[in-house]
């Protein structure tokens with residue numbers, strides 16, 4: 078992965094001192110609450126229900142084992158012994174003291190980490206396909222472009238005070254969109270044209286929240302050379318014309334919708350005329366240099382399906398189920414991508430303890446070239462594991478509670494902190510996840526249900542992307558009581574669909590039963606080989622609705 | 631005389647802003663340098679340019695330099711208003727004035743201008759800052775230098791980091 082150059086480190090060290098000074102000025106009363114708010118938000122510091130929340134950036138989800146150990150140290154020293162993986166592949170600490178934050182940032186800077194632009198109305202951390210660089214079907218490794226975007230967007234002088242936050246996601250896989258790029262402010266998809274050249278599909282104006290909408294394609298083939306000039310043109314149009322009078326209408330999606338995607342595209346093209354063929358051009362040599370910052374690890378020449386793996390699969394059905402659910406094909410033969418489930422039952426999805434973090438770092442060193450990835454599904458990935466060592470790794474994963482074989486199942490729930498932690502919540506979300514996991518505790522049944530996504534958000538901010546879960550659950554407030562709205566048919570992939578609300582919302586204690594009814598009905602209705610989403614797309618909402626509300630009466 | 635920061639120094643402000651030029655102009659000496667809003671400038675530019683003092687124009691975030699680019703050669707200063715610290719439209723306006731229209735006179739940030747944004751403003755082409763009245767200008771001067779590494783192409787440094795790297 079990218080290793081900081083001297084100037085990257087210098088910038089970070091200076092940033093820590095700058096924030097220390099800002100914090101001191103705040104404590105001395107020289108900065109008002111409101112002034113400090115904007116400054117601390119640019120540094121990932123929120124004030125939440127119980128304590129400040131510090132969000133640490135994990136650029137495009139990549140960590141090395143040293144960084145993971147540092148996170149463990151911070152969790153133990155400054156927090157209550159755990160950290161939380163967010164749906165933007167970042168890491169959050171829920172209990173730091175405001176006065177400790179400059180010290181925490183200094184600790185992070187010592188391992189090339191920071192909290193810059195993890196909140197506030199600026200360009201946020203770029204997210205990515207968590208299998209980037211190791212996936213089987215990939216046009217090119219997207220990470221070098223993400224690093225180029227990271228540097229371009231870090232303290233960009235023109236775009237620090239946008240109308241609202243701004244999120245970019247990148248993906249390069251041909252078969253699957255694992256980064257939900259069409260639900261970002263800008264989604265970039267690397268593609269190859271007929272001439273064999275590489276370029277980007279540029280989608281703009283996707284997003285969730287109160288107005289869920291899939292991004293529109295405004296450029297079908299943007300050569301990498303023009304990546305930064307084009308991004309700058311989009312951001313400038315947004316910075317100037319995005320709404321600032323109403324924060325719920327300030328995201329770029331509202332501007333794109335109001336202008337129409339065609340007019341927006343023309344405005345960008347007009348602006349771009351002035352920016353293309355300037356110093357913003359990205360020379361091939363620079364792209365190449367950046368690619369060299371992401372060297373392939375020292376893979377060995379290995380065969381697929383070595384004897385050790387085959388016999389382990391035969392001898393242990395639990396291992397073989399885990400292998401099927403929690404590991405994926407790797408571009409190199411003899412290797413496998415392993416996903417660690419952070420979602421055993423009765424743990425808040427995405428939470429990891431200090432001991433678990435240390436274990437992840439150790440296992441990464443031993444089995445995966447010392448690298449770790451976080452996923453927007455709030456799990457952790459070891460991307461380069463030898464197949465012959467999978468059984469050994471699995472034994473270790475079990476002892477740290479990472480081996481629940483539930484990836485892509487109904488129990489792999491994406492869930493925000495919700496009412497237990499988040500000041501904005503309308504309702505709790507973690508207990509709902511637990512309720513559902515308890516309902517679906519028969520794993521034969523869980524595997525029979527097959528691939529499905531279930532997302533739970535505690536309010537309209539949709540941090541858990543409930544609109545694009547095949548099943549979405551949203552906490553709503555009805556006269557001071559917590560209710561839950563259920564939606565079906567969301568799809569975060571290439572087809573990018575926003576789920577539809579099934580009908581009136583449910584009481585807390587009804588949610589798991591409703592989900593069970595929906596699932597039972599799908600199993601009744603499905604045709605051989607259909608996933609939940611395919612059945613839903615074929616038969617539509619009406620029969621599901623009828624079933625759910627008939628039973629309730 | 632009120633002070634401003636200009637080219638990283640604290641100096642006496644040589645300009646007077648006329649919030650209500652219609653009324654105020656009569657009582658303002660001929661030789662005073664004045665700043666008026668864009669609408670007033672567009673309607674009265676002959677009379678204004680005929681004055682002895684210089685004339686500057688105050689822009690709001692919603693004003694578009696593209697629509698009056700022909701006027702720029704007659705304008706001696708542009709002030710860009712920041713109604714709120716967090717309203718970043720002025721940064722783009724300043725870059726467009728400098729980079730697209732090659733405006734060379736003073737561009738001044740006015741309104742909710744605080745020290746923590748000064749360097750970003752400078753990189754976008756501002757060279758003068760009317761700091762919010764309750765803030766200490768001497769302390770603010772220090773903040774220009776708090777971050778020494780800058781990745782992007784901007785008004786002052788065309789080359790992005792990769793073109794500057796040894």
Ligand code: SF4
Pocket residue numbers: 493494495496499500501502503534535536537538539540541
């Ligand atoms: S969705 Fe709402 S409740 Fe959940 S974390 Fe986001 S803001 Fe908080």
